[in-house]
Amino acid sequence: MYVPPNLTLRVFRLLVGISAFLFLFYVVGHYLTGWPFPTPFDLLRIASAVVLGGLLGLVFSRFWPLPAKPGLERIFRIFFLLLPALVFGYALQVFSGANQALSLILPLSAWLGSGLIVRLPEEGQNSPAKSAK
Numbered sequence: 001m002y003v004p005p006n007l008t009l010r011v012f013r014l015l016v017g018i019s020a021f022l023f024l025f026y027v028v029g030h031y032l033t034g035w036p037f038p039t040p041f042d043l044l045r046i047a048s049a050v051v052l053g054g055l056l057g058l059v060f061s062r063f064w065p066l067p068a069k070p071g072l073e074r075i076f077r078i079f080f081l082l083l084p085a086l087v088f089g090y091a092l093q094v095f096s097g098a099n100q101a102l103s104l105i106l107p108l109s110a111w112l113g114s115g116l117i118v119r120l121p122e123e124g125q126n127s128p129a130k131s132a133k
Contacts, residue, residue, distance in 0.1 A: 001065045002118045010116055015054045018109050019047050026100065036099070045098045046105060049089065053106035056085055057113030065119040078111065085110040 004010055023043055029035045038046075060081050067073045089106035096102070 002120055004116065007116060011054060011058060011113065014112060014116070015050055015109070018054070018112065019050045022046050022050065022105060038100075042098070042100060045092075045096050045102060046100055049092055049100075049102040049105040050109045052088065052092065053085060053109030054113035056088065056106075057081065057110035058116065060110070061114040061117040065117045066115050067119055068121040077114075081110055081114055082107045 023038070023046065026035065026038045026042070026046070030037045064077055064080070066077070085107035086103060089103035092098075092106060093100075093102040
């Protein structure tokens, strides 16, 4: 399993980047489509959904790292990650009374956060050199 040496910095940069994009998205949406202007409490809700989703993705990737090669395992991994993330997102949206799409923001940040830890290609394979020892 490959864990980047500066994982904390990468997670922080990822979460700040997702939050900044969503803040900008809602501000531009206010001016273009007439959505209500995001209050500081709305921005706090968005940031909390991003942080919860990113941490959920990071914890999930510690238990099931991203496979080195594309395939069915990646698809199953996404489904097993997104189901609890959607439930947490819906619960956060209902309990906070938000009019933002927190139920979609949380799984998106969970999915992006789960790609930081990657399984190395030689893990899980029985090579002849290892089985001979």
